[in-house]
Amino acid sequence: MSESRPRRVAVTGLGAVSSLGLGARAVTESIRRGRSGIGPIEQFDSAGFERVLAGEVRDFRPGDHLDRIDPDQWGRSGQFAAAAARMAVGDAGLDPEELSRSRAGSSFGTTNGESGVLGELSSEWVRGGLSSLSPELVGRADAGRIGAAVNAELGLTGEAQTVGTACAASNYAIGYGYDLVRNGEADFMVCGGADASNRATHAGFHRLGALAKDVSRPFDAHRDGIVTAEGGVALILEPLESARERGARVYAELLGYGMTCDARHMTNPDAASIAECIRGAHRDAGVKAEDVDYVCAHGTGTPANDRTEVAAMREVFGDRLPPVSSIKSMLGHTMGAAAGFGALVCCMAVHTGFLPPSATVREVDPALGPGLDCVPGTAREARPRVVQNHGFAFGGNNAITVFGEVAQ
Amino acid sequence: MSGTVLDIVGCGVLSAAGSGLDALAEALEGRRAPEPDPADAPGGEEFPPLRVRAVTGFRPAERLGGKGLSRLTRTDQMGMVACGQALEQLDGLDDDARRRTGVVLGTGAGSVRRLGEFTRDTFVQERPYMVNPSHFPGTLMNSCAGQTAIRYGLTGVNSTLSGGPTAGLSALRFARNALANHRADRLLAGSVEELSAQSAWAWHRTGALGRDVAVGEGCAVFVLERGSDGSAGSSGTRPLARLLSCEAGYADPGAGAAALGRRLADCVRDALESASVTAEDVAVVAPGAAGRFGWAAVEERALRSALGTPGPRRLPVHRVLGETHSAGASLQLASVLAHWRSADTAERVGLVTSLGPDGQVGCAVVERAGTAAG
Numbered sequence: 001m002s003e004s005r006p007r008r009v010a011v012t013g014l015g016a017v018s019s020l021g022l023g024a025r026a027v028t029e030s031i032r033r034g035r036s037g038i039g040p041i042e043q044f045d046s047a048g049f050e051r052v053l054a055g056e057v058r059d060f061r062p063g064d065h066l067d068r069i070d071p072d073q074w075g076r077s078g079q080f081a082a083a084a085a086r087m088a089v090g091d092a093g094l095d096p097e098e099l100s101r102s103r104a105g106s107s108f109g110t111t112n113g114e115s116g117v118l119g120e121l122s123s124e125w126v127r128g129g130l131s132s133l134s135p136e137l138v139g140r141a142d143a144g145r146i147g148a149a150v151n152a153e154l155g156l157t158g159e160a161q162t163v164g165t166a167c168a169a170s171n172y173a174i175g176y177g178y179d180l181v182r183n184g185e186a187d188f189m190v191c192g193g194a195d196a197s198n199r200a201t202h203a204g205f206h207r208l209g210a211l212a213k214d215v216s217r218p219f220d221a222h223r224d225g226i227v228t229a230e231g232g233v234a235l236i237l238e239p240l241e242s243a244r245e246r247g248a249r250v251y252a253e254l255l256g257y258g259m260t261c262d263a264r265h266m267t268n269p270d271a272a273s274i275a276e277c278i279r280g281a282h283r284d285a286g287v288k289a290e291d292v293d294y295v296c297a298h299g300t301g302t303p304a305n306d307r308t309e310v311a312a313m314r315e316v317f318g319d320r321l322p323p324v325s326s327i328k329s330m331l332g333h334t335m336g337a338a339a340g341f342g343a344l345v346c347c348m349a350v351h352t353g354f355l356p357p358s359a360t361v362r363e364v365d366p367a368l369g370p371g372l373d374c375v376p377g378t379a380r381e382a383r384p385r386v387v388q389n390h391g392f393a394f395g396g397n398n399a400i401t402v403f404g405e406v407a408q
Numbered sequence: 409m410s411g412t413v414l415d416i417v418g419c420g421v422l423s424a425a426g427s428g429l430d431a432l433a434e435a436l437e438g439r440r441a442p443e444p445d446p447a448d449a450p451g452g453e454e455f456p457p458l459r460v461r462a463v464t465g466f467r468p469a470e471r472l473g474g475k476g477l478s479r480l481t482r483t484d485q486m487g488m489v490a491c492g493q494a495l496e497q498l499d500g501l502d503d504d505a506r507r508r509t510g511v512v513l514g515t516g517a518g519s520v521r522r523l524g525e526f527t528r529d530t531f532v533q534e535r536p537y538m539v540n541p542s543h544f545p546g547t548l549m550n551s552c553a554g555q556t557a558i559r560y561g562l563t564g565v566n567s568t569l570s571g572g573p574t575a576g577l578s579a580l581r582f583a584r585n586a587l588a589n590h591r592a593d594r595l596l597a598g599s600v601e602e603l604s605a606q607s608a609w610a611w612h613r614t615g616a617l618g619r620d621v622a623v624g625e626g627c628a629v630f631v632l633e634r635g636s637d638g639s640a641g642s643s644g645t646r647p648l649a650r651l652l653s654c655e656a657g658y659a660d661p662g663a664g665a666a667a668l669g670r671r672l673a674d675c676v677r678d679a680l681e682s683a684s685v686t687a688e689d690v691a692v693v694a695p696g697a698a699g700r701f702g703w704a705a706v707e708e709r710a711l712r713s714a715l716g717t718p719g720p721r722r723l724p725v726h727r728v729l730g731e732t733h734s735a736g737a738s739l740q741l742a743s744v745l746a747h748w749r750s751a752d753t754a755e756r757v758g759l760v761t762s763l764g765p766d767g768q769v770g771c772a773v774v775e776r777a778g779t780a781a782g
Contacts, residue, residue, distance in 0.1 A: 112548075113549065138610040143515075161571070207541045261554075261564065
């Protein structure tokens with residue numbers, strides 16, 4: 001560890017490519033109003049599926065948002081990541097040339113990597129045998145190209161980490177970037193996540209009976225699953241002190257994070273492990289449970305997730321649960337980008353003063369216990385000072401980030 | 409973190425040379441030629457006309473038991489067996505220690521075969537969702553790390569990194585950061601790649617392999633702890649080696665291969681400085697791009713630039729193990745350890761380098777156990 005004093009870490013730029021629009025402003029505005037990004041699947045042929053809705057990104061012309069890389073050379077996930085990162089740099093008011101000369105890298109999470117490319121390769125195998133695989137597609141298949149796309153687009157020479165811890169991946173990626181900035185190993189880290197709507201993921205959740213009939217209804221008594229979705233999201237992390245010196249707008253301070261692994265079951269969440277993750281995140285962030293004003297839930301809308309997540313929160317918060325909501329009620333489940341969208345919304349909530357809603361809840365599940373405020377409908381005006389952002393995944397990977405208000 | 413030195417107190421390795429560091433050492437010295445056994449080539453699909461090198465004598469049922477084995481991908485199985493091998497070298501971990509022990513693995517895209525077969529089913533089954541649900545978790549990149557944690561009850565930091573040939577270094581860096589910041593006390597870090605007809609055809613179709621290089625597979629994992637001169641967390645096991653530094657960087661491949669080479673050379677210089685060793689101290693290098701058409705020369709130029717000409721001994725890892733993609737950097741590090749295990753030399757410092765066509769570059773500097781200067 002660096003000998004010098006740890007640096008405080010600020011979030012100064014946000015970027016997003018989502019079913020709720022492009023850019024942090026558009027996404028936040030939609031979320032405040034409780035709008036839905038769910039619609040018919042267009043990214044793959046949905047014929048034969050019984051569930052045919054997804055939260056897909058529409059009207060995205062990557063060339064409009066990418067300055068350096070040629071979108072045709074990269075998969076859809078990499079395009080999402082790079083475009084979100086480019087937006088975040090602009091939002092942070094950073095000079096791109098100066099950024100690329102800085103000690104700067106990227107750290108992005110993903111569940112399925114370049115799943116669009118992998119789907120095309122599988123289709124080639126079915127149609128023409130393995131000997132017909134296109135070399136160009138093969139060259140675009142590695143998941144590591146997501147971080148690479150960000151570095152190539154921004155001209156970064158620091159490391160390009162791609163974290164594959166499934167649906168918690170963005171929080172792992174943000175946490176990693178936090179440590180590097182905090183310890184002085186990097187002066188800027190561009191962190192986030194990306195995933196693309198794809199056939200294999202949709203089929204897998206479909207077969208598990210985990211897809212909602214229409215929309216995802218986290219915390220609702222009649223919730224029946226997730227809606228698959230896609231998108232890319234990026235946060236600029238830099239030292240708070242230098243952000244202030246350059247007069248940057250600081251959305252929030254990244255206070256810390258925690259990680260645990262269930263080591264029990266590949267697909268069933270574990271309340272004790274999640275509770276331990278919450279406690280670890282609080283310790284790392286230097287906050288107490290009673291300091292937390294809002295929880296951006298993993299909140300997938302499956303019966304098991306929401307039950308387990310609320311049980312874990314009760315273990316830590318006792319009777320005084322802070323307001324907790326799920327933006328998956330609007331975005332759907334953006335997989336490896338999900339925790340990144342949670343982080344973006346947490347930063348906006350702290351910065352502009354609101355609580356994001358659980359937009360689709362109609363009847364809060366009484367089985368989740370008393371006193372559960374899941375902010376139904378639309379956003380609520382509020383001034384959350386400390387917020388925590390959940391990300392849980394198959395494989396038993398849990399990661400939680402904690403953000404806090406910064407006096408301007 | 410740049411000053412953090414980690415002890416490597418255990419190593420599990422599976423490769424074409426067989427199981428363990430001794431088998432690898434014998435193969436590297438040419439005392440044992442890996443015998444490619446076509447019967448070992450996994451999966452039902454026909455392979456392309458390429459040389460392949462499967463892990464020799466890989467019998468997962470003997471190590472993992474037969475129950476539930478078919479749900480596990482070959483990637484899962486190799487990771488679990490290699491981690492089991494590494495854990496056996498410790499004096500045993502109690503419940504408290506397992507809570508602070510985790511798994512951090514590198515991969516390219518997970519089990520390419522499982523993902524391909526699963527997706528194929530969405531096209532050829534009667535309905536697109538008629539996939540095998542028990543095969544779904546294995547399509548995810550974090551399957552191997554998750555399954556390994558379950559198998560050995562390791563609830564500490566668990567992560568999966570992707571980055572093609574540099575994936576093993578990505579995992580080392582992630583693990584090193586977690587240990588340096590006391591987020592865990594002990595991590596099994598490494599990387600894994602399975603051989604399949606799907607990936608072999610991918611290599612064949614792109615023509616990205618160097619001449620006469622086989623497509624390989626394998627897994628190497630290292631038990632990492634904060635340096636024993638540091639505070640708690642050490643299992644008290646005598647280290648095999650010390651990880652002095654691990655650096656990573658990026659250069660846009662669109663700017664040309666030479667830019668990657670220059671970035672790698674800078675990365676090596678940074679890593680040597682961070683490790684407080686000089687280019688002259690480096691006694692052995694395990695290069696990573698030697699199996700890749702066009703890239704071997706780029707890496708070699710970077711090595712000459714950073715270490716001088718002709719510089720230290722190069723370990724011919726690819727000649728012995730084939731091109732192992734995301735397992736590569738870990739198998740290179742294992743090769744350095746294996747080399748030191750057998751060789752009667754005064755070598756002290758080893759270097760592992762890697763660069764990939766997507767632009768990632770990285771390296772690790774290791775010191776042989778019991779040879780610390782000063």
